[in-house]
Amino acid sequence: MTYRVLIVTADAGDCSGLQEMLGQARDGPFSSERVRLLSAALARLPAGGIDAVLLDLSLPDSQGIDTFLRLHAAASSIPILTLCALEDEALALQALDCGAQGYLLKGQFASYLVAQSLRNIIQRQNLEERLSQERARAEITLNSISDAVIGTDMLGNVDYLNIAAEHMTGWLREEARGHHIDQVMHLVDSETSAVAVNPVGLVLRQNQPMGMTAGTVLVRRDGSNVAIEDSAAPILDPSGEISGAVVVFHDVTEARVMAMKMAYLAQHDFLTRLPNRVLLNDRIAQAISLAERSGNAIALMFLDLDHFKYINDSLGHAAGDQLLQLVAQRLSACVRNSDTVSRSGGDEFVVLLAEGRDMQDAGLTAQKIIAALSAPYAIDQHELHMTCSIGISVYPADAESAEALLKNADTAMYHAKESGRNNYQFFKHAMNVRAVERQVIESSLWQALDRHEFILHYQPKLNLKTGAVTGAEALVRWQHPQWGLTLPERFVPVAEECGLIVPLGRWVLREACRQTRRWQEQGLELASIAVNIxxxxxxxADFVAGVQLILAETDLPPQCLQLEITESVLMRDADISSGILQQLKDIGVQLAVDDFGTGYSSLSYLLKFPIDVLKIDKSFVHAINANTGIIASAMIAMGASLHYKVVAEGVESQAQLVFLKREQCDEGQGYLFSRGLLSEQFARLFLHKSVPLDC
Structure with a gap:
């Protein structure tokens, strides 16, 4: 590479000597150009291409140190060597102090060392310039990043801060320089406010990267706090020896707030802000651990709102959500701060009563909750009323794990619902037996229809005057492979809960109609077959259409089918019931009100129903004895006055039969006459036409 040297001198001899030296230099090649005046040099330098300047301090247009100062100001990045006579060496030394890279004595230009030194000076200047550019680039880079950067020496004293570090610490670089890192970067624990260990000290002692302890905050110079995360590492010199440390950190305040918010949302119900199942399970586990060490008990309450679905259906989900929020507030007000109220989902809540609660205390809290939730709610100008059913399980008496406690409390809650709702029930181990049996029944039911395990028994109905068999009621039985003949009391409630009751009811109706038609074809003129609905x-939705379809499939005359619907079912929505009954009546089937007297029906509604038969509930028949039967008597009289056929259910004694005959009840059925019979057995009984009535 050829270096170009600008020679600034008015002395032609000096210029010639310098050019000869540069041209012959073994450390070349050098090229040169000459100007005689300082003003010419100042005009030439901006054009570039000059690697060094040889400057005579005695020029026609400038003399002395001022000559150097003016040229150096115009080209501070170009190395300048001054030319001076031996007697002016003091002036050359002064120029060195002002930034000159060296000086040459006039008359001594011929030494080969001059060219060698000039090359070294140029190369060193170029290297320094590159290093300066790299430092500037690094400085720009470090000031452009959002992370704060602080450098220290081996004593932990600060020697560098980037702009982000200045903003975060509140210290300017020059102010911080020389101060210890613990003063500039003061760290404390976010929870205890105790001084935290700065990772820089560990790096300097152990010569390896270090991270900061979680939960550390930086106390800024103005006393404010900022949550940070950082890492520190050693700074190594070219020989690989540690020469200091650098710490890089950034503000994580927003990130921590967001993380806390996300953690809260992950552990709390969005609607009520109560702990959800995730947090509840953790609280139960902690409570069990504490109770295990202390020997105390804890109680878990599983709570379900009664008929909450009606609120959503009638007023909408917005009103339902408001109600759930109010319920959550009332629940929280009923327990201690150390207890936990959680929303399990839907209209279900769980209350964890912390250790030290005994059975009596849990019962009192349950009573308090029931009373609080039953008070009226004002929502959207509506006054709403709500009750709840509560199940309670206790650790360690009922279970020893969170999962088992929840399961047992849930089981007890269902028993509270079965007990009339708006009450609480403590878990009993017998409940689990029933729950397991229910699960077994449900799983078996789904297969029973496909496996043809259901059969029908037929209980005869008799004319109480003549003893003639007038009809039969179809009764479903389950011929279970392991349990044997199983009565409907055991499986029908489960079928209703699991959604199997509709296909099962269709099967019963179809089978009863098919069997009745088969008897008719065999010459047995059965007046009617009764089927419970x-x-x-x-x-x-398609109940009426289903009845029509089955009658058509079995070819059974509609008047031979008697559908029995309980009084409570009819009165659930009397207007809708009336419409369905009329559609059935238009088909031609007979209609019977089953379990009459137990549904608190309005007589005015009863008169609107196109009813053919009233069946007196067996509880009123069983109440008949030698001295009383007032209710049964009134029902018989009312049925007769309304021109209904009256049938007494559950006739089991001669006394009851005598009373019913005396009161002129039309028909009866019960164990006194016959239990339910298989189709072949019923056919043989029917062939006798009547059953003796000994009274």
Whole structure:
């Protein structure tokens, strides 16, 4: 590479000597150009291409140190060597102090060392310039990043801060320089405010990267706090020895707030702000651990709002959500701060009563909750009333794990619902037996229809005057492979809960109609076959169409089918019931009110129903004895006055039969006459036409 040297001198001899030296230099090649005046040099330098300047301090247009100062100001990045006579060496030394890279004595230009030194000076200047550019680039880079950067020496004293570090610490670089890192970067624990260990000290002692302890905050110079995360590392010199440390950190305040918010949302119900199942399970586990060490008990309450669905259906989900929020507030007000109220989902809540609660205390809290939740709610100009059912399980008496406690409390809650709702029940181990049996029944029911395990028994109905068999009621039985013949009391409630009651009811109706038609074809003129209809069947959208279809499939005359619907089902929505009954009546089937007297029906509604038969509930028949039967008597009289056929259910004694005959009840059925019979057995009984009535 050829270096170009600008020679600034008015002395032609000096210029010639310098050019000869540069041209012959073994450390070349050098090229040169000459100007005689300082003003010419100042005009030439901006054009560039000059690697060094040889400056005579005695020029026609400038003399002395001022000559150097003016040229150096115009080209501070170009190395300048001054030319001076031996007697002016003091002036050359002064120029060195002002920034000159060296000086040459006039008359001594011929030494080969001059060219060698000039090359070294140029190369060193170029290197320094590159290093300066790299430092500037690094400085720009460090000041452009959002992370704060602080450098220290081996004693931990600060020697560098970037702009982000200045903003975060509140210290300017020059102010911080020389101060210890613990003063500029003061760290404390976010929870205890105790001084935290700065990772820089660990790096300097252990010569390896270090991270900061979680939960550390930086106390800024003005006393304010900022949450940070950082890492520190050693700074190594070219020989690989540690020469200091650098720490890089950034503000995580917003990130921590967001993380806390996300953690809160992950552990709390969005609507009520109560702990959800995740946080509840953790609280239960902690409570069990504490109770295990202390020997105390804890109680878990599983709470379900009664008929909450009606609120959503009638007023909308917005009103339902407001109600849930109010319920959450009332629940929280009923327990201690150390207890936990959680929303499990939907209209279900769980209350964890912390250790030290005994059975009596849990019962009192349950009573308090029931009373609080039953008070009226004002929502959207509506006054709403709500009750709840509560199940309670206790650790360690009922279970020893969170999962088992929840399961047992849930089981007890269902028993509270079965006990009339708006009450609480403590878990009993017998409940689990029933729950397991229910699960077994449900799983078996789904297969029973496909496996043809259901059969029908037929209980005869008799004319109480003549003893003639007038009809039969179809009664479903389950011929279970392991349990044997199973009565409907055991499986029908489960079928209603799991959604199987509709297909099961369709099967019963179809089988009863098919069997009745088969008897008719065999010459047995059975007046009617009665089939019980469940609430879910009766309300099903295609119930009436289903009855028509079955009658058509079996070819049974509609008047031979008697559908029995309980009084409580009919009165659930009397207007809708009336419409369904009229559609059935238009088909031609007979209609019977089953379990009459137990549904608190309005007589005015009863008169609107196109009823053919009233069946007196067996509880009123069983109440008949030698001295009383007032209710049964009144029902018989009312049925007769309304021109209904009256049938007494559950006739089991001669005394009851005598009374019913005396009161002129039309028909009866019960164990006194016959239990339910298989189709072949019933056919043989029917062939006798009548059953003796010994009274």
């Amino acid at each position: 469940s609430a879910l069947e009766f309300r099903h």
